[in-house]
Amino acid sequence: MISAKELKNPHVVRRDLLASLVVFLVALPLCVGVAVASGVPAELGLVTGIVGGLVVGLLPGSKLQVSGPAAGLTVLVFEAVKEFGLSTLGPIVLAAGLLQVVLGLARFGRWFRAISVSVVQGMLAGIGLIIVLGQVYAMADLEQPGSGLAKLAGLPGLAADIVTNQEALTAFGLGAGTVAMLLLWPKLPARVRIVPAPLAAVALATAVASLAGLRPAVADVNGLLNAIDLPGGAEFSRLADVAVIGTVLAFALIASAESLFSAAAIDRMHDGPRTDYDKELVAQGVGNTLCGALGALPMTAVIVRSAANVQAGATTALSRVAHGLWLLLFAALLPAAVGIIPLAALAGVLVHAGCKLVPAKEFGPLWREHRGEAVLLAITAIAIVVTNLFEGVVLGLLLAVVKSAWETSHVQLTTHELTGGRVVVTLTGNATFLRLPRILEQLEKLPQDQPIELDLTGLRHLDHACRVALENWARRHNNAEIEPVTIRQ
Structure with missing residues (x-):
């Protein structure tokens, strides 16, 4: 919530509005990229970002973390759309949101903090690996295989296609250049880094493609209102399907865990009010309920955008609400701008985001100090790649319980x-x-x-x-x- 006292302070308002522009520029390519990678229209990612700003941003819970479509749910959304169809995505997200609201009102929010950190890291690592494995195909404008193992097995063929196919090579060059720019950006002078890295990388790739006369694949843009497809009774009847119910549970639990672990990480970055986990869970549930009613992507609190918000100097919820307003204005006034962005560049942004989900630097120290936790992390990640997200996380949780029982039964x-x-x-x-x-x-x-x-x-x-x-x-x-x-x- 934004208090009247905060709005009366011009210094706070000016600082938070500037922070909101930074968050908007970080969120824009990620909202579009996550939507495309999830197999849905690009505008639906913007809808979720808008709801995350204008609705969740006004609700109590955490003042500084920003909500929107997350790379961590890309795999699950892609599988759900592939299996049940885009029309069923809305009811699934809505039901997951209602479940989050119930869990928050029942004060279950704090219990998500009891989930093994290694399982969460393994979950994120597995998601990151699936994103990277899938988006390297998208970087070459090629269709990605369905399963994680098929993606791994198809890498030699992908390399051959890139070498022998000029169009694939051109697209892959744009994607690889985007990744290179994202890696190089933190090393540039501070005055250059005022522009967020994802925006700079995507803009550069778009400019290169345009100036060089290239014709890479781009997102289909139909406008915000045309992309929204409100689910009807036939779609909601699919919620009686056992497989759909399992997907709802997976959406609710994984989105909740990611949001609340993000809140814990953001709380360590600032000295302001701490997150109320139960209220934050309710806020996320309200946001997902509305996103489901609009047929859009599910949302979570997103660590990249939230960290950018804190680092930009935000101190109130005004910054995250305003970033939703900027997304709305962009989607309403400049929708065609999305249609000139090469999909390979967006895939490059997600490859970089996926790599950041894999805790490669932390694994070595964890192996030396807590070998059992490292094994748990690795098994969870590998299980997600080999099976799917839900089964991998369930296996990780079961192993964590067994490990805890073994260690305590001395x-x-x-x-x-x-x-x-x-x-x-x-x-x-x-x-x-x-x-x-x-x-x-x-x-x-x-x-x-x-x-x-x-x-x-x-x-x-x-x-x-x-x-x-x-x-x-x-x-x-x-x-x-x-x-x-x-x-x-």
């Missing part, structure tokens, strides 16, 4: 021989089924010609599987007519 077994030949075996810690093989292996090694007492009073936790196994072990020994086993609990 049990120590000590043996003391008392006078009279009696052996006391003391178990301490947490005895769970994960440690059963080790416990039973050590018990089988105990002498059978001496009375044995199992002391379980030092256990903090004894699950049902362990209790039954210990009782069965004692019963077998007693039935074998050897020295008896007693259990002290």
Whole structure:
């Protein structure tokens, strides 16, 4: 929310309006690029950016993070549109938004912070790899294969096509030049870097294509109102499909996790008010509900635009609301400008964004200090590439739970021989089924010609599987007519 006191301060208003222009210039190519990569009209990306600014920007939660179409959902949207059709995207996004609102009102927002960071990093890394693998085909104006494995297998053929096909080589050159510009931009003088890197790279690629008389593929532009297709009753009836329900859950959970982890990252970048996670989840849900009603792309809070907002000096929500206004004015007054941007340049922007999602620099230190977390990250990322986003994330979460259970189920077994030949075996810690093989292996090694007492009073936790196994072990020994086993609990 923007307070009246903030709006009365001309210094704050001027600073936040300038910041909003920076965010707008960063958001513009990303909104268009994410839409094209998702297999939907370019204008729908602008619609989501506009809603993220003008609607979510006014709602409480986080003052400084910016919402819009995200590269992290590109893969999921592309798969949903391919499987269910563009007309079903709206109901899916709307249902996911309503679910987010319910979760926020039920105060589930804070629980998203309990998700393993390694799983989230693995999710982002997997998404980044899929984006890069898919968009390198788009950089050459070639159709990308459907699955992650097919994209990998098709890379040699892609290289051959680029070398032998002049049109593919030209398009790939524009895309590669865009990536090179994005990598070079941070090294340029500060006065040059006033222009956001994505805008500069796309503008340069467009200018080169125009001046050189090239004819690369460009986005189809039909105007904002023509691109919006309000879903009807037939489309909403698809929500009864089990596969569609699974996609709704995936949209809601992944969009929520990405938004709230983005909020945590942005909160570390400024000293202003902290994010209210439950309210932010409601705000994201309201935004997605409206986007779904308009048939547009889903939204999340986006780290790139949010970081640009903070770094540009914004201190209130005015900057993110105003950036939505600039997007609306652009889409209404200059829609044809989108139609001259080479798709290869937009693909280059997304290849760069996808690479930034892969935590390559962080993986080495993580491997040295927390090897289990590094393995969890890698497995989640690989599973997303090999299967799909939803199944990869579910696998990562399950492995995180198993890993946590394994690490917390430490049990120590000590043996003391008392006078009279009696052996006391003391178990301490947490005895769970994960440690059963080790416990039973050590018990089988105990002498059978001496009375044995199992002391379980030092256990903090004894699950049902362990209790039954210990009782069965004692019963077998007693039935074998050897020295008896007693259990002290």
